[in-house]
Amino acid sequence: MPDLVDYLLVLPPGWARIPLDERASAASSAIVNRAVANAPISAQAQVRRFVTKQLRDVTQGAQTISGTDLYLPTELIDGAPVPLSISSSAPQLTAGENSAADALLAFAARGGATAVEVGGRLAVRQAGDVPVVIAANGELQIPASRRISYAIVPPTGDRLLVVTGSMLRMDTPDVDDLLDAVEQLFDAMALTIRFAPTAARAAAAGVS
Numbered sequence: 001m002p003d004l005v006d007y008l009l010v011l012p013p014g015w016a017r018i019p020l021d022e023r024a025s026a027a028s029s030a031i032v033n034r035a036v037a038n039a040p041i042s043a044q045a046q047v048r049r050f051v052t053k054q055l056r057d058v059t060q061g062a063q064t065i066s067g068t069d070l071y072l073p074t075e076l077i078d079g080a081p082v083p084l085s086i087s088s089s090a091p092q093l094t095a096g097e098n099s100a101a102d103a104l105l106a107f108a109a110r111g112g113a114t115a116v117e118v119g120g121r122l123a124v125r126q127a128g129d130v131p132v133v134i135a136a137n138g139e140l141q142i143p144a145s146r147r148i149s150y151a152i153v154p155p156t157g158d159r160l161l162v163v164t165g166s167m168l169r170m171d172t173p174d175v176d177d178l179l180d181a182v183e184q185l186f187d188a189m190a191l192t193i194r195f196a197p198t199a200a201r202a203a204a205a206g207v208s
Helices: 024-037 041-063 100-108 175-190 198-204
Strands: 015-019 067-073 084-089 113-118 121-130 140-142 145-152 161-168
Touching: 015 024, 024 041, 041 067, 041 084, 084 175, 100 113, 100 121, 100 145, 113 145, 145 175, 161 175
Parallel strands: none
Antiparallel strands: 015 067, 067 084, 084 161, 113 121, 121 145, 145 161
């Protein structure tokens, strides 16, 4: 597990944080229990299995890329789920990168990036669409999505903070309008990031 980059992220109502460390299991269980409690009694067993598997998959995926935190919506809006998940990571520097600034330049060189400022710090915003991936057996492996990442140089440390929003491309007639709205929500959340001591970060972890 990499050293944490201390930061604050303001969550709107109805969101939860899963720290990607030894606390992940307990935080995931709390989200599963909330989902089950909100489901009809006849569907609770099915909801528990589905949400447990989805959380396990997304948590393990985030941990494999040096993830530090995962943020998920836990409440419906107008009866529908918010098709957005947010992960943060502090990846180790690769060969040829001697500082977080070097890593930021490499991140920007991938294309589709624009320079921005987040919390008074230099950052790069990168956006792109991810096509659907179908497994050999015909089952959906990775759904189509739009991904936006903010790579930010923290005031201390030798790692970038990378915050990524993954937005599912829903099969609806107004999918582009929905994606634009979710993108605006993620941008607004990402721009609340501030860097702070560990104590302040821990105190803000309960914001939801």
